[in-house]
Structures are given as structure tokens and as C-alpha cells.
Amino acid sequence: MKFSAIRDETSAPYFDALREGRLILRSCTRCGHIGRPDTLSCSSCHSDELTWVGSTGDGVVVSAVVDHASAPEPTVLALVELREGPWLASRILDVATASDVPVCTPVRLRITEFVDGEAIPMFVLAT
Amino acid sequence: MPERNATIVGYGLTEVGKVFGKTARGFAAEAVRLAVADAGLSLGDVDGLLVNARAGTDLNLTLARTLGLENLRLLSEINAFGASAAIMIAQASKAVLSGEAETVVCVFADDPKKQNTGGAHAYRASSLTATGFRSAETAAGFTSVNHRYALAARRYMDHYGLTSSHLGAVAVSQRAWALDNPVAQMRSPLTLDEYHQSRWVVEPLHLLDCCLVSNGGAAVVVTTPERARDLPNTPVYVRGWGQAHPGYVLERDSDFGLVTGAAISGPAALKMAGMTVDDIDLREIYDCYTYTLLVTLEDYGFCGKGEAAELAASGALAPGGTLPTNTGGGQLSSFYLWGMTPLIEALTQLRGEGGRRQIREHATAIVSGNGGILDHHGTLVLATNSA
Secondary structure, three states, X not given: OOOOOOOOOXXXXXXXXXXOOOOEEEEEOOOOOEEOOOOOOOOOOOOOXXXXXXXXXXXXXXXXXEEOOOOOOOEEXXXXXXXXXXXXXXXXXXXXXXXXXXXXXXXXXXXXXXXXXXOEEEEEEOO | OOOOOOEEEEEEEOOOXXXXXXXXXXXXXXXXXXXXXXXXXXHHHOOEEEEEEOOOOOOOOOHHHHOOOOOOOEEEEOOOHHHHHHHHHHHHHHHHHHOOOOEEEEEEEEOOOOOOOOOHHHHOHHHHOOOOHHHHHHHHOOOOHHHHHHHHHHHHHHHHOOOHHHHHHHHHHHHHHHOOOOOOOOOOOOOHHHHHHOOEEEEOEXXXXXXXXXXXXXXXXXXXXXXXXXXXXXXXXXXXXXXXXXXXXXXXXXXXXXXXXXXHHHHHHHHHHOOOHHHOOEEEOOOOEHHXXXXXXXXXXXXXXXXXXXXXXXXXXXXXOOOOEOOOXXXXXXXXXXXXXXXXXXXXXXXXOOHHHOOOOOOEEEEEEEEOOOOEXXXXXXXXXXX
């Protein structure tokens, strides 16, 4: 089964940026810490004064798993640590096995568009 | 350390597994009646009720009306998912020790299995209705808790150099316990080869790394130590409790998958009980996945980090082993009623009612609960001797 990304008020700027080809993260205006896009309270200083900042889209694999039940073929899902620090839970495209993506494998962003729903960040091997 | 210990005087467990014809509310009502009768009490003696329910079921605090309970002095729903049972017992203990209430029943029931369908769909619903940021993860393929626990397990396995065989040792060990548990859903012997042959759910998790899905209900009666003296069962004293909610931030340097709330909650509960891990006869550990058992045993301090897999492989956790663990088969092989699974088995063993699987030394037990994706942890230390 396929499921769509659906925006809400809080996530609208995030999905707008993805549609324009950019991955954006939350940056604390008080301490400068860069957090995940869904951050509402800075994980370093608890400030709620956050602004959007662009990501390089470069990252490394923290943990990768394989969904063998997904159709039409198995998908590799992973936690990716972006160069800026946040982890995203997403898919690694163009690989088929866990051994393709051991810990620390470099990956880079590939924003993927869908007919239904919002564009979302996925990753490919950085070569 | 409390001078008096709240006391568990009864428990009730309905038929569990593929049981149809009742909703969660019906199972809960039956479990409460069973527990109160087991305690040698009547429903009129109950003055407190704590209810834990899965969202989407028909169970909530109006269970009190279903049971015709009047003039309750304590009534609430409690929800920290798999940690709820331990937290309910702790709340009930505080209530009876303070005098807020005297006899408190804690109950959980669920009905995820429907006739002619599997049960796992009930646990996917919350992911699939996600909107906003989380829906981006669902669209990428994170459609169930299995995917997220697989991430945790993979990280843990990579960090400590573990293989599927280490996880499989847990499944095999617990199945051996289930063979002698008449209520267990899985009572045929299991070999490591059969474990490896079971299908992938989300690699590195095989089907036999994942807990069962069960319909049914369980309830526990907590009262004062004074009241317990007049009641028929071996009293089980609530010697210690703890909670921990790590609030993982998924970013660089996160402990996600490697260290859980058990590392805070377990030592806190043992300290309250005036015990160490060496004083514990029985380990009844929340085992939604084989991995969860390993990381919890380590975080509690029964072995060093990364060493629980070797304990499992050595047979130490199995029948006849030096560290009897999940002695009824656990959620992997017995039944899955959130935190009630380990709690009910602890009470069964502490009271010496384990039949062929009864442990000889059964004076003390540690019970764990784990909720969310390792987001919530609850611990109980129980004993047949009071402080």
C-alpha cells in the first residue's frame, strides 16, 4: 500500500520548500542549534524562537532496515544523519539489501515527487 | 523506602489469544470480576479503578458504570502505552498508602484481532492516519511500529556486533518456557533453525522476533498491607517502582536503540525496594521484540552493555538457567496484553502457582514495561516479603 504525505499548517513551509527542491531544517535563533524540521522547542536550549535554514542534503546512514513486504520489491529504510546533525527517517533509493548501506555509508538527498501528496526527502548513495 | 508496602492481593486473566465475541470493554469487565474474586473480595469493596486502554477500542473510564461501581474515590485512565501497567500499579500503591483509596483495581484489555483478519492492522492505524511531518515518513515507507523498532534493533546489533542468531536465542529460550504455560498461545517447541526460517517482517526482525497479537484482558487488585492480612492469597508487596521517559531527540549523538529508559527506571525501583539485581529471583521483561528484552536486561544491570545476547545464547534465561527470565513465554510466545503480560507472570510465580514452570526461588521479581518506540519505561520490584 502507498501512503501520501499530507501537509498541515505547521509543516506547510517544509513541504513548500521540498516542492521547490530544497530541504529545510529548524535553526534556533538564540543558540544556533540546528534541529529536525518538526522541532518546536530547541533541543539544546528549549527556546521556541526557531527559523528555517537550508540543508546541504549530505548525510550518513545511522541504521538501515529492509521492508521485504513492500511492493513491488523490498525497500531499504534508514535513519540518516544530515551533516547539520538532525536525523531523518526515510528511504534509500536504488539499493536492495542491508549490506548495501552499512553504518556511516555516505548518502545524499534526492527529493522525490508523487502524483498524490507532497514531495518528500529520500536519499541515494553518494558516489 | 516506604515503611508500609502496598500489596497485590489478586489478579485476573481472561482467556487470551484468538478469543472473539467480546470487545475490549467486555474483556476488561471480566478481568476485573476475576481479579476481585481471586482476592476474596466483592465488587462492592472496590473504591478505586485505574483503566489502561488502546486508542480506538471501546474501553475507557466508563468501565466503572459497566461494572456498577459506586462512590469510587479514585478513577482515571492512565496511558503510557506498554509502560502503563507498571505505572498503574505505582499510582494505585501511592493511593492506598496515602489513604486516598483502600482497594484499587488496575485493568488493561484489548481486542485487536478480528475474525478472518490478522491483528497487526490494529497497530498500524495510527501511522497511517498521520498528517504533517510524520506523514512524510509514512509516505517513505514507515507504516508500522515494526519499521521503527527494526531501526533500533539494527543500530543496537551493529554497535555490539550481534547477529540474528543472538536475537533468535531469545525467541528459542522463551518458547521453551511457554511449553509449560497452559495459557500460552505458542506451545510447540522452537529451534534456532526454525527461527531463521521464519519470514522477515522488517529485516533484521523475523516474524519470531515480534510479539504476538492477542485479545483478552487482565486486572490486578492493590490494597493496604493491613487489609491484605485478612485475605486468602499470598500477599505480593510492591516494594519499588520507577518510570523514565527519555524524550529521544533524533539527532547526532542520540542514544536511540542503545540505551533506554530502563537505565533510569530500573535502578530507581531497585533503590526504593532496598535491593540490587543480585536480590532478584525472577525477571519478567517487556518483550515486544527479542531485541527489547536484551537491551532492558542490560539497562537494568543484570549484565554489561552488549552482553545480554551471550546470556540468552548460553541458556541462562531459559528453563534450568541461572537467570530465569520471562518464565511464561513472554509476549513472544505466551500472549500480548501490553505491560500486563510480564506483571501477571510475575504474580503467578511469586504466589507459587506456576505449575510445571514454577521457579524454586520465587521471593522477588522485577517487572518491566516499555511504551512507544522505547519512549516510555516503567519498572516494578515485587516481593513476598515486606520491607
